[in-house]
Amino acid sequence: MPMPLPHIELNDPRVLALARWRQQLSHEGVFNPTWEELTDQEREDSLPDARNYLKAAIRAGLVPDAAEPAAQAAVPTVADIEGLHAFLYARADDEVATTFDDDTLSEAALRRFSRVSNSNKHAITATAELLVELLRTGGDDERITRGWDLLTGAGEQWRDHPDYLPTWQNPQLASVRQALGAS
Numbered sequence: 001m002p003m004p005l006p007h008i009e010l011n012d013p014r015v016l017a018l019a020r021w022r023q024q025l026s027h028e029g030v031f032n033p034t035w036e037e038l039t040d041q042e043r044e045d046s047l048p049d050a051r052n053y054l055k056a057a058i059r060a061g062l063v064p065d066a067a068e069p070a071a072q073a074a075v076p077t078v079a080d081i082e083g084l085h086a087f088l089y090a091r092a093d094d095e096v097a098t099t100f101d102d103d104t105l106s107e108a109a110l111r112r113f114s115r116v117s118n119s120n121k122h123a124i125t126a127t128a129e130l131l132v133e134l135l136r137t138g139g140d141d142e143r144i145t146r147g148w149d150l151l152t153g154a155g156e157q158w159r160d161h162p163d164y165l166p167t168w169q170n171p172q173l174a175s176v177r178q179a180l181g182a183s
Contacts, residue, residue: 008054010047014063019043019050075141076148078132084155085128092121120154127151 008015019035023046026032035043057063096117100110131147133139 008051010051012051012054014054015047015051018053019046022046022050022053075144076131076135078135081128081131081135081148081151084151085124088124088151088154089121092117092124124151124154 023032023035023038027034033042038046054063058065096114099105099113105113127147127150131144131151134144134147
């Protein structure tokens with residue numbers, strides 16, 4: 001006999017978190033609106049589905065049944081941000097150097113790759129500079145944590161690099177890996 005589904009209120013913070021992240025994934029995948037761009041009604045309408053996802057995750061044993069107190073999201077330091085920025089920037093330069101040594105790529109493909117790499121480096125730099133400015137001016141922790149999450153998400157792409165530091169793990173991806181039993 002299947003275990004009974006837990007009773008979860010729509011105002012459970014985990015439901016809101018799931019709804020927000022599900023919308024963010026939709027935005028990143030097919031450019032649907034972000035959570036902030038949704039109307040209040042659209043946000044409210046997304047909560048029952050998020051609650052059902054949470055119930056399914058509990059039944060599958062991926063998350064604990066009882067709502068645990070939310071862990072305080074770690075706000076990075078300026079040194080964290082500057083260190084991860086330097087790491088990502090250097091990896092992008094390494095990738096460009098390696099790619100330009102590949103004789104099988106056409107000149108046009110190399111130029112496209114270079115433009116994409118430069119664009120990524122600018123985005124990484126902009127994110128890092130904004131985070132440092134928010135930290136120095138006492139910006140709100142939620143925005144800082146979100147920016148750090150995006151920057152560490154970029155860092156996750158380099159997990160197999162020997163210089164990768166686990167202190168820069170993306171918290172969401174790390175928790176999914178842990179739930180799946182991976183390192």
